Amino acid sequence: MIPASRLAPPLRASRPINLKTEPINGAKGIPLGNGQQLLSLRMAICQALDEEMRRDERIFVMGEEVAQYNGAYKVTKGLLDSFGPDRVIDTPITENGFAGLAVGAAMTGLRPVIEFMSWNFSFVAFDQIVSNASKMCYMTGGMFPIPLVMRGPNGAGPRVSSQHSHAVEALYSHFPGLIVVSPSTPYDAKGLLKTALRQDNPVCFLENEMLYGHEQDIPVAEYLIPFGVGDLKREGGDCTIVAINRCVHWALEAAETLAKEGISCEVVDPRTIKPLDIELIVESVRKTGRCVVVEECYRTGGVGAEIAAQLMELAFDDLDAPVERVTTTENPMPYAENLEHETLPKPHRIIAAVKKACSR
């Protein structure tokens, strides 16, 4: 059994950003009394940055429009006012340049946080991430660890078409030396980002534009969430759904519908793709005998492929059906809204996969 303490606080419905009513400083949550505060995912990230920058003066934030414009998605709102231009730095549109700069800064002992306005733009900095950030510590015999956090929105936004809709969990978890974090809730995002800022490895911190407005009651008191520890977002007995990032919300929606048809789903959110909490997934599959993996990456070589392979290795005799994968279909993301809907691993596709796994 998974202890109840592993269960995260309940989610609230998403709310679009309202610049007039949101606090001036994104790091300041809305107090709810009884030790809780209301935070959107955007604010949770800002609060984690704010708290850690106060705690450790080596941390600085760098990226396109992170300072004077308060971030393209207002994630760094108020940080320039709080920490000044030495620690919150606007860069030109040069991902390859500032990623390299950050690797160098980390080698001197600083702890940079760089924002990719979108992870799609990380592709022009691919060499810095894969060849330098992830290899430097190894290649220097441990002399130069790279405590670098790379963060930004990942996955499909609404109708941003083929070049700007990539999900990169599978891509970056392929390379040894990188930690890949993909949180789905404000609570998880804050706790995981604080952990990322206190350890010495390069971290790909994958947010989602569509989740920035999601709100949740979370503790005012400080907490951290370790890497490699997944979370049960819903308990159930018939089928395990492993879902990542935005797909967690689609999986919960699908589970709700399936419950009405008498199929009880357990939703597992690994939270970090690398390291992966395969133990939690196996534990759940031992209970249900079935597994559906839902992700925004493509099917070939996706995270689902990896999880399916590990389940085959570790839980073969516990599987009552082949592992199903619900992924972004293997085509460039269409611009048209109806086609985007069919391309993404939305609830109707998850429901079909769960029924197939359950032979229903």
Next chain:
Amino acid sequence: MDSIAPRVPLGPKALADPLAPALANLATLALGESGGGITILKTRQPMILEQLLPAKSPTMTEGTIVAWRIQPGDAVKSGQVIAEIQTDKAVIEWEAADNGTVAAILVPAGQVAQVNSIAAIFTSKAGEDAAAAIAAAKDKNTKLNAAAVPAAAATPAVAPAANPLSTPIAAPALAPKAETPTGRGGLRISPLAAKIAAKLGIDVRQVKGSGPEGRIIRRDIEAAAAAGTARIGAGAAGTKPERPALTLTRPDAADTAVAMTPMRKAIARRLSESKAQIPHFYVTDRVDAAALVGLREQLNAFAGVKITVNDLIVRAAALALRQHPEVNATFDGTSIRRTDSADISVAVAIPDGLITPIVFKAHTLTVAQIGTQVRALAKKAAEGRLQPAEFEGGTFTISNLGMFGIESFTAIINPPQAAILAVAGISDEPVVRDGAIVPGKVLRLTLSADHRVVDGAAAAGFLRTLRGLLERPAGLLL
């Protein structure tokens, strides 16, 4: 921010220093003894020369040293015969590949060892210390030979119960293929359902699957368990589930266990493969052998001449093969090779088993020459001294059990050849000659052919030609 300094001192000195000794070493090595000008590396290490048991035939995996011709302390020259090795087919001389002094012999004469076992250790110069190398070699031999035991035990790849005709022939592959088209002995069942069934004692053969394509899944097992049906031993319809009968053979005091010699193993493996994988078919013909017997008597009347019926048959087969090249062929699984030359393998029984030395270009030899060659080869075979070149590469085999008076028999094809001729004995039988039944001499020949290479008509045509040559045997002397 100002307070943060780089943690590691940088600079050329800091980086170069740790490498300095290594660089110096490198320089010394490259320069050699005299310190300058010489670019050839010189070694002062005593050189250990391991003598690995060689694979003397393509199918040899293990061998026995019949006798060592060297002993520790001997100086050995490259090319010198150091031992005789019993392979799976013959005793072969092993020549040294190195000059050196024998430090130790590690595989004693008479012991079976895996190919690549370190049979002996030489040193490049006399008196060098090889103790460490000998210890390591013994260790390696132990591991190598221990690892080979289970593999060898698992070798008999052909299930005895399998009907060779129902075994699918995978065209290029020679290894037998497992055929369980639906997995788990014809059942489709999820791993979880199988596990639960085993735990609950459910006979899955009595459970109907409700999953895709009839796969038995957890709910089917749970339903069967709840209904109390399909228990192992209970039987769904009152009948016991069929179980294969087991026949146990108890050893008796008078029984003898016979160790498999390398040759016996080779025979077992090759003939099992042949019979299981080659679609054999058989064509038998009856030859009126009166003229053949008469010719032999005439020839043997000459002083110093000894011709056997087999010599005449080898000659006749060689001539027939030249007329039927489709039978004088080999098949490697992917392509057929028709051979111009009739290189006839003659099966020879020897104490350990049998071997098939070859009469090369038999169609160019006289009956007397064939006879001389066959007897020389048989003698060498009996002594275990055939060289691989003398028994590898034939195009057709003749197996003759005539000396036992056998009426007829069939033989197993000797791959990669396409056919083998089984020659029975000549017996006195009534024959019809010019419409009348008269006493005659009859010889039965059975051709086993590989249907992938040879068709029935071709096999029959070959036998008809052969019969013609044997019934009017004067042509064999041309």
